[in-house]
Amino acid sequence: MLLWERAREPFSGAWALPGGYLEPDETLEGSIRRHLAAKVDVRELSHLEQLETRSEPDRNPLEWQLATAYLGLVPSDLDPALPADTRWYPVARLPRMAFDHGAIALAGRERLRAKLSYTNAGFGLAPEVFTISQLRDVYAAALGHAVSTTNLQRVLLRRGLLEQTGERREPGPAGGRPAALFRFRERTLAITDQFAVLRPPSG
């Protein structure tokens, strides 16, 4: 998770989610993209979706302020130029955060965790092409628990989310079978879980 360290009160020195004020006649999504591009040079989000709007009067001690949070994904191989007060945190070990950003961060982590299971959200985190093992590591980092390579491949292939590029990756120094390279077939979010309960009768 990309966080930056606040330099001004309130919560000076605490870590906060990147963002900023909404300009007149600006879309919330446009505002998020503008602030990300300006502050941390993140220009290419592979996915962006709205999370929640928070309105508790005491969420900012200085003034009444509403905030709409978004969940944005970037590929794991993207490494944008970051200013000194900005850094990546693993989602499993987030620092104490300013305002209610801790709660927002948890909500975002949970949303991502859920969508990795029933959508093709993985395309937002994976590089353009990847091996199943690489993809397993990305999923494991986002989910916070170990992921079975076998199971991951079988689930994603059966759902038709992946396609082989035909290429193979060179094996590492320790040898091993060269891994086939895959890519996500679609790069926009789609629900893929066939197993919704209480679905309409077949007849």
Added chain:
Amino acid sequence: MLLWERAREPFSGAWALPGGYLEPDETLEGSIRRHLAAKVDVRELSHLEQLETRSEPDRNPLEWQLATAYLGLVPSDLDPALPADTRWYPVARLPRMAFDHGAIALAGRERLRAKLSYTNAGFGLAPEVFTISQLRDVYAAALGHAVSTTNLQRVLLRRGLLEQTGERREPGPAGGRPAALFRFRERTLAITDQFAVLRPPSG
């Protein structure tokens, strides 16, 4: 879905979602509850959750306006006193609506449809006690397709969402076996689908 007919421009005469302006230092959720109580005498929502915040500059032709939509549920046997310009619409046949309320209504319907499958959201729509057949009708209305009584009962019972009251309902004029009465064990939203994919390995 509870809609009211606008009397003022813009969209005078069109149907709109109930709501209104946010007061200073007011919570979004508090504002929703206040407007519902004042306008349409709906005081007891069995469930209320935030849907989405819309910010398109042209969503209101008169002024730049943000709107945060909520999804609220009331039991199917609740029949609040409604003013003349307000009425219930079946979610399968919604009228053309003011602003972007049509899109919001679709999002709410879809959210409810999904949550009926993987949560206990049914408690928000069902009466306090009910027969499985009654519950099936409520689910069918919300989902927009037929629902199998057998399957509904088995799924909800296996998940431990329902408990029997011990009472039975008197059979109707046509006879028939008297139905057992059930209630939802919990009346707060909880995720109940045991079937999340890519779950942690058992070992």
Added chain:
DNA sequence: GAGGTTTTTGCCTGATAGTCTCAAACCTGT
């Protein structure tokens, strides 16, 4: 060529949703 490493495939198990059928429990009319 032997032994080690990584990837890929196949087989098996368990859990769950959906369908179908029949039994249970009530009614009315003869």
Added chain:
DNA sequence: ACAGGTTTGAGACTATCAGGCAAAAACCTC
């Protein structure tokens, strides 16, 4: 009392899917 109709409830069966295990495949170094 009993036959026939109606609604509810329970069991058996099937299909699908996720997860675990193990063997095969394809590379490496020594």
